[in-house]
Amino acid sequence: MKITINTYPFPDEDLRQLELDFKNVDFSFVSSKKDLLNEIEDSDAIITFYLKKSQMESASKLKWIQAISAGVDHFPLDYIKSRNINLTTGRGIHKIHMTEYALSMMILGARRLDKMMLDKNKRNWNHDIPQNEIFGKKLGIIGLGSIGMEIAKKASILGMEVYGVKSLEDEVPGIEKIYTLKDLKQLTSKCDYIINLLPHTDETDKVIDEEIFNSMKKESCMINMGRGGTVNEDHLHTALSEKKFRLYISDVFEEEPLPEESKLWDLENIVITPHICGPSTNYMKKAYPIIKENISRYLNNKELMNRYSFTKGY
Amino acid sequence: MKITINTYPFPDEDLRQLELDFKNVDFSFVSSKKDLLNEIEDSDAIITFYLKKSQMESASKLKWIQAISAGVDHFPLDYIKSRNINLTTGRGIHKIHMTEYALSMMILGARRLDKMMLDKNKRNWNHDIPQNEIFGKKLGIIGLGSIGMEIAKKASILGMEVYGVKSLEDEVPGIEKIYTLKDLKQLTSKCDYIINLLPHTDETDKVIDEEIFNSMKKESCMINMGRGGTVNEDHLHTALSEKKFRLYISDVFEEEPLPEESKLWDLENIVITPHICGPSTNYMKKAYPIIKENISRYLNNKELMNRYSFTKGY
Structure with a gap:
């Protein structure tokens, strides 16, 4: 052998x-x-x-x-x-370190810590950025595999109310309600934080589009840790420009590395990380x-x- | 009445x-x-x-x-x-939202997400920043009041091994070992993450000094959410310049706002937030x-x- x-x-x-x-x-x-x-x-x-x-x-x-x-x-x-x-x-x-990314990014989004990192480089002490929190907020997880379930478990310990999307609309302990992908808008219209963990398949191709962005709450924040191909990036750029929702945080893009000429880089209400969710020194x-x-x-x-x-x- | x-x-x-x-x-x-x-x-x-x-x-x-x-x-x-x-x-x-800050900042430090925020503004997709995690790491909390205890509870749920410093060296459930302030080095030499929650009193004035920095592990990360006056900032600048430890994250400084001419702004291994731990929209x-x-x-x-x-x- x-x-x-x-x-x-x-x-x-x-x-x-x-x-x-x-x-x-x-x-x-x-x-x-x-x-x-x-x-x-x-x-x-x-x-x-x-x-x-x-x-x-x-x-x-x-x-x-x-x-x-x-x-x-x-x-x-x-x-x-x-x-x-x-x-x-x-x-x-991946479930442990990707869950850590999810938790830190939700809190980063609640407090806009990304702005402070830029302020630091400009020696700028700006105390006026509103400081929110994730405790008590509604979280929607699109894709409840081993990572999604781990995020659900830990987010609920941190005081979030968790909703989910999976292929079968059955009950999952600790999750308030499960939707299927065709009812996605019911989840996106309700939640303060939405985490996309979808794989890229024929069924999920560009499934996050203008209709979804229009359904979202103005104060909500979406995090993409799944695949870039699940999002219509033209619709995304429009939605962010028109401030349809508060903040988009993404580790994945349709084309990676995200091309230097992409208009997404310029938006103030997007946080970009270079596909680093998955790797871990351990x-x-x-x-x-x-x-x-x-x-x-x-x-x-x-x-x-x-x-x-x-x-x-x- | x-x-x-x-x-x-x-x-x-x-x-x-x-x-x-x-x-x-x-x-x-x-x-x-x-x-x-x-x-x-x-x-x-x-x-x-x-x-x-x-x-x-x-x-x-x-x-x-x-x-x-x-x-x-x-x-x-x-x-x-x-x-x-x-x-x-x-x-x-403060215990809920300050605990959220602590958790997000430890993970930010483990992954150096701060660098990615700067890269985003330069349209720079840099995939090579080592990605560590807090799971399994040792956390030392200096000051176990209501915030310290809440951080201890949630960090241990996220898989950290928690040590603490408080005025009396007694046992606290969920915490591996308690030290007193005079044994501070025993904690700082052991831990991967150290969170300072000390109030500023005669006893704690500049208690975090070169001796403490020299005791720390090269890979460790210190987070100050207490008071700036508990840290000797001259010693801090020297320690960070000489890379005695990996990263300092601080929301508080001896003089606030941190003066524009402070040399701390320039260091690559410091993350600065403008005293925003305490405020919350809620x-x-x-x-x-x-x-x-x-x-x-x-x-x-x-x-x-x-x-x-x-x-x-x-």
Whole structure:
């Protein structure tokens, strides 16, 4: 049993523990494309952030790919399916640090701390920015996967009233009411903070559009931590210019890096971070328990966790 | 029974409810110095953010002052004591919104979100800032009053290990270990995040000095939400210039506004906010339950809550 572990772009020290945990497995640690190609050839499994079709073609023994990322859109899904290879994901790795981003950004938005960062650079002591808070406010979470549920849990501990959107309109403990994507406006018209965690699929493409922006409360704040393609950015620019709602905070954009010529940069009521929600200096430490569990299941012929469904698309 | 209510600088709508709650009390709402002087003359009590000796001298019936602020250093304490007037404070009003500031600033510090706010204004998509998190980190809270305890509670829910400094080294549930101010270095040398909530007294004057900065871990982050006078700012400038620790985040300074010529503005490893921790757009809503409870106790000759102790000094 040989498993290739490609840890690029993170250092591999945290995963080296696997060698101690599974003494009968032949692990091969690689961190370059060349080494990957050499080692995958006779591997039964590979643990990696990416894998191209050309890199898989020589790997005739390959039976399982463990993605270290949560999303797997960048893997050659049709080819993996056609070869009947198991694909599992890093779902759950991000929930702690993405929840921290969500909480800090809601409070930043309530207090407009972003303005103070600019004031600091101008030696400007401006005490007059209204200071609001998230306690007691209504939060709407669009997409209740492992990250959305963790945000819901912690936001409600901080005193927020939480609403959600998921594919099935059932009950979830701690969440006041669940809507489906087709009733999105019912959530956006009600909430003070709206967090978008949607993946980008045919169904979600540009689903956040002028109709949604027009439904929002004037004082509300929207945070996009999902995918840029779920938002109509032309409509967004218009809505922000016309102050349809108070503030848009986004880590993701239709085109990334956000092009230098984008008009979004100039708006006063937008906060931009450069797709840094997902990365974490502790990323591999968090990936470790998922990988360990799945190797153990694989060796014991048990059902793998975090299996990607080719029919559902996640 | 007449109570003057001076609501300046906040709007009074939230406190108007008192007129409905206590129909037998003669309330007088004022929001200017002139009206204050007129109305206090025959008042039994006053509820206010400030009161000068000159404003009190004509108030011969005055038996109780309810400060709406948490600190009362700006009241004429000796004079109030000499006239045997009860003084109660707004202790507890701030704990929710100051805790939100603390949480958001720790996460901002872990991710250096402040840098991204500047990058946004330069249309600069810089994806390379290391992204850390507060989960699993050690937090030291210097000053465990109502705000410190609330921060401790919520930070531990977010996965932090919490240590504290208070005047008596006893046990507090949810806090790993309590130190006293004279053992401060034991806390500062251990923690990844250190929050200073100290009031400014003879005992705490410039207590955060080069010895403390030298004790800190290179990767640590200190947040001052207490008083500027508790920090030796010359030592602070040296410590930050020499990168003795990673980041200083401060809402308070020895002189406020922080003078334009201060060298602190120029440092890359400092985040400055203009003393905005305390204010909140919901301030009066939060003051309301304390004021209501105390009026009720006053009318029923019961011990008032939040009584200022002239011997303890808080």
